[in-house]
Amino acid sequence: MPNKPNFYAGGMLDRVSALRKDQSWIDARRAAAETRIVPVWRAQNFMFGDLEAPRAGLLTAADLPDGAEYFLLGLNGETAYFAVDLSDLEDPATHPSFAGRGSFADLRSFGSLLGHDEGNILAYARGLTWWHSRHRFCGVCGHLTVSAEAGHVRRCTNPDCATSHFPRTDPAVIMLVHDGDRCLLGRQPRFPPGMYSTLAGFVEPGESLEGAVAREVFEESNIRVGEVTYHSSQPWPFPSSLMLGFHAVATTTDIRTEQDELEDAQWFTRSQILGWEEGGPYRLPRADSISRRLIEDWLHG
CATH class of the missing domain: 3.90.79 (Nucleoside Triphosphate Pyrophosphohydrolase)
Incomplete structure (x- = not known):
């Protein structure tokens, strides 16, 4: 931790x-x-x-x-x-x-x-x-809602409904998958040129966090993982996520990406990543992201 x-x-x-x-x-x-x-x-x-x-x-x-x-x-x-x-x-x-x-x-x-x-x-x-x-309108009956309790509740104005709605956050898992001295990083088409990041995805109803980690990694890269260890979390209001960070140990290593998920994924060794230079062909994710924190903590032991 x-x-x-x-x-x-x-x-x-x-x-x-x-x-x-x-x-x-x-x-x-x-x-x-x-x-x-x-x-x-x-x-x-x-x-x-x-x-x-x-x-x-x-x-x-x-x-x-x-x-x-x-x-x-x-x-x-x-x-x-x-x-x-x-x-x-x-x-x-x-x-x-x-x-x-x-x-x-x-x-x-x-x-x-x-x-x-x-x-x-x-x-x-x-x-x-x-x-x-x-959330200007009630998700139960469709009537207007108004802010209450200093902005931490919205209340339905329909007296027959009067449902209280509370701020919601979407849980998402984000994980650094590693296999000994190398880790798995991928990139999406929307990323800046050369940027590779950890894999991530939203938690589905009825799913544990560990289950979401395993499912997302397999869906995006065809890699199976075993041990999953919690690292830390980060509010990410872009627009409304809570990123739940994990490290996961790979049990398979052959990568196969689906183009609607990732355009590429690769194994990178510690020495390779530590050798990435400013302006070079590869770059790490943004400094304020938990993805960068997961990678940095792994790189430096």
Whole structure:
């Protein structure tokens, strides 16, 4: 078990779930001068600076448009943090709160350059606002839903239904398969040129995590695995996954890929991967991903 959290995990916020039903406390914290707002616009996070030297774009409630819907993220000491979804704005760059102060961008394009706590807060805000944007209507009866409990519930407005809907996360397994001093990496057509990564896939209903690991590896590469060992997890709100990381020991070694899953998969030795150079024909996955963490931990024992 690693002794440090993966990027986007952990963080400094106390989620104060016991206070989410206290509307007077929520209203007071939202209006407090020290409260920080985490804006999200159409699944993009606000940042100060640029993509070379970004900082989390945290604002105050006074900066934002009237009528915006707020979702409590938590407390750091006495400072409350709220996410706000500004997707109704046609062009936030023209709003005085944002014009000339920063820009909205996909967190994946700059997240790895942030500090750990800032990355966690922005990922949390992105994931929560995404869930709200996809659950405006009740999945049971089809009526409108409204946000409740500081944004951690959506409740059906049909009094005959009144179903409470809670934020959902899609569990996905991601695994480094190894055979002695070599590991199995694959690439999908959408990957950047030369990038090889660990295999991954979503957990299906009625399936254990170990079963999902074995099934996904076989489906994608024709490799069978035996021992499966949990490594760590990572929230991955792109859009709404929880990545559950494993190491798995191969029991067969002949690779056969299906083109609708992977365009290629190969065995690579430690020395081969350690010899990959910047700008060379092969590259590892992004630095903020659990895939990179699984590979790095294996490379260095």
